[in-house]
Amino acid sequence: MIAAQDLRKTYGPTLVLDGVSFALARGQCLALLGPNGAGKTTLLRLLATLLRPTAGALQIAGVDALREPERVRPLLGVVAHGSYVYEDLTARENLRFWETMRGGDASPARLAAALAQVELDAVAEERVRTFSAGMKRRLGLARVLLAEARLLLLDEPFTGLDRRGRKWVNEFLLAFKAGGGTAVVATHSFGGSLGVADRIGILGQGRLLLDRPAADLSPEELHRLYESLTEESLTEGAEAAP
Amino acid sequence: MSYARRAWIVFHKDLLVERRSKEQTNALLFFCLLLLFLFQFALGPDRDRLAAALPGLLWLGFILAGLLGLGRSFLAERENDCWEGLRLTPGDKSAIYLGKLAGNCVLMTAVEIVLVVLFGVFYNVDLWTPAAPLALVLALGTIGLAAVGTLFAAMTTQVRARELLFPVLLLPVQVPLLLATVSATQALLLGQPLADVAHWLKLLAGADAVYVTIGLLTFEFVLEG
Amino acid sequence: MTRALGWLAALGLLAGLAAGFGYAPREAVQGNVQRIMYLHVPSVLTAYLAFGLVLLGSIAYLATRRPGWDRLAGSAAEIGVLFTGVTIVSGSIWGKPTWGTWWTWDARLTSTAVLFCVYVGYLMLRGLIDDPEARGRYAAVVGILGAVNIPIVHFSVKWWRALHQPSTILGPEPSPIDPAIGLALFVNWVAFTLLFAYFLSRRIEIARLEEQT
Secondary structure (H helix, E strand, O other), X not given: OEEEEEEEEEEOOEEEEXXXXXXXXXXXXXXXXXXXXXXXXXXHXXXXXXXXXXXXXXXXXXXEOOOXXXXXXXXXXXXXOOOOOOOOOEHHHHHHHHHHHHOOOOOHHHHHHHHHHOOOHHHOOOEHHHOOHHHHHHHHHHHHHHOOOOEEEEXXXXXXXXXXXHHXXXXXXXXXXXXXXXXXXXXOEOOOHHHOOOEEEEEEOOEEXXXXXXXXXXXXXXXXXXXXXXXXXXXXXXXXXX | OHHHHHHHHHHHHHHHHHHHOHHHHHHHHHHHHHHHHHHHHHHOOXXXXXXXXXXXXXXXXXXXXXXXXXXXXXXXXXXXXXXXXXXXXXXXXXXXXXXXXXXHHHHHHHHHHHHHHHHHHHOOOOXXXXXXXXXXXXXXXXXXXXXXXXXXXXXXXXXXXXXXXXXXXXXXXXXXXXXXXXXXXHHHHOXXXXXXXXXXXXXXXXXXXXXXXXXXXXXXXXXXX | OHHHHHHHXXXXXXXXXXXXXXXXXXXXXXXXXXXXXXXXXXXXXXXXXXXXXXXXXXXXXXXXXXXXXXXXXXXXXXXXXHHHHHHHHHHHHHHHHHHOOOOOOOHHHHHHXXXXXXXXXXXXXXXXXXXXXXXXXXXXXXXXXXXXHXXXXXXXXXXXXXXXXXXXOOOOOOOOOOHHHHHHHHHHHHHHHHHHHHHHHHHHHHHHXXXXX
C-alpha cells in the first residue's frame, strides 16, 4: 500500500527527515514511535501529501504520490492534532460538511450510522465546542469512516485519552484493518497500540532506526530497544498492555 | 454537479457559523453606527459639507467595515487545522473560493443596507428615489470588494502581521472601484439618470469580472501550503 | 554579461544627459525645468516594463514552480518600485515651479501613486513570508492582480479626473512634440531601459546567492 524510498525533508538549514524508507502492505498497521521532534508528524504529513519532500520517492496504492497527489488523496483518512472540526457546528453538521466536500453521499442515514459507530449519536446535535478532545477525535474518525478511506494516517490518536478511550481507538483500528484498511499511527506514547500494530517503526534523528514486524518483539524488548536507540523512555510504559 | 454542491456547502457552513456567533456580526454592524458618528464629528455640523461628502463617506464607511469583516473570512479555518482539511478535499478548489465569496457578499450586503439606512436617517438624505440604480452600484461595488477581499484574506490568514497586511494589500487595489462607485453614487444622488453613469457601471462590471476570474484561477495556489 | 550591461547603461545615461541638456532645445513655456521630463517619462516607462516582468514572472512561477521565475518577479518589483518612486518625485519636482504645488491629483501622478502603493504592498508581503515556496506563490497572486489592475486604474483615474476640471492644461508632455525633444526622450528611454536591465541582472544574482546560504 505504501512504498517510501529515501524520503528527505529540510526546512532551510534544519534536516528533519534524513532518508526514510519503508514499505507497508495492505491491511497492515504501522506504529511509528519516537520522541517529540523526531519527525513523526513531518513523515505523516508527507504521507498525507500535505508536504512535499526535499528528496525521495513515495508511492501509495501504486500511484506516484509526489506527482499525482490529487489521485491519492481520496484514499486517505487523516486524523491529526487539529482533527478538522468547526467548533461552532454540531457534530452532524461537521460530518455533513466534510462528506459533501469530499463529493460523497451525505444523506442523514449515512451520517447517523457513522455517528453511531463512533458512539457520538447521543451528542449529534451538540456543538463541537462542547466536546472533549477524545470526542473530537472520535468525530474525526467518523469523518474518515464516511469517506471510506483506505489508508488511515493518525497523528497521536491516544493523547488526552483515558484508558477506556485508548482501548476504544485500538478496537476501532482492529475493525478497520479487518475491513481491509491500512493504517499508520504516529505516537510517542505506546498506549496499547502494540496489540493492533503489525509493524513497529522507531523514528529518531530523522531516520527509521528500527523497522520490524511487531510479532518479533516482546513489549520488554521494545522498551529496551526504544530506550537505547532514542535515549528516552516510552511514556505511559506501565500501561502498555491493552 | 459536485462543484456546485461543494461551493454551496461552504456557503451554507459559513452562514451557519456566522449565525451561531451572532456577536461578531452584530459588532460589525454596530461599528457602522460608530463610523457614522465619527464622520459627523470629523466634518463638523455644517449640513451642506456633509451632504457634499456623502457619497464618499458612504463608500469609505463601507470599505472600513469591509476591512474588518472580510479580513476574518478564513478565521474559522485556522482553528483545528480545517484549512488543511480543505486542502485534502478532492476536485477544483475554486469551489471553496466561490462559496466564501458568496458568503462574504451576503455579509457585505447586510453591512451596506445598514449603512444606507443609517445614512438616510441620520444625515437626512433622500436615498429612496434613486434606490434602484443605487442598488446596482452597490451590488457591483460589493462584488469587487468581496472578490479581492476574499482572496487576500485567504492569503494573509497564514502570514505574520495579518491585520496590517490585509488592508495594505486590499486598499490600493480598491482605488478604481472607489473612484467609480463614489462618482456614480454622487451622480445618482444628484438626480442624474442611470445612463449618465453607464461608463462607470461598465468599468465596475469589467473590474468585477476580472477580479472574480483571477480569484477563481489563483485560489488553489493560495490554499495549498 | 552584467558588467557589459553596466557599461552600456553608463554610456547610455551619459548620452541621455547630453541629449537632454545639450541637444534638446529649451522649452518655450516652462523653461529648463521641463528637462526633468527626460527623467520622469523614461522612469515611468521603465516602471511599466518592470511590472510587466513581474506579471510574466508570476504567471510563469505558478505554472512551472521554478524559483528563477520568482526571483525575476521579486527583483523586477523592487526595481519597479524604485523607478516608480523616481517618477513620482520627479513629477512632483516638475510640478512645483510649473503648477505651483508639490502635488496634484492629475491622472498620471495619481495612477502612478496607486501603482506604487500596490507594489509596495507586494514587497511587504514578500518580506513577511520566510518560506520561499509560499512566498513565491502568494507574491505571484498579488503580482498578477496588481498588474492586471493597471489598466483598470488608468481608466478609472482618467474618467475621475475628467469630472474635476484640471486647473491648468499643463501635462507632462509639451503640446506638439518637437522632434529634437522626441529624440532626446528616446535616447533617455533607451538609457533607462539599459540601466533597468543592469539593475535587474544584479538583483537576480544577489537573490540567487541569498537563497543558496
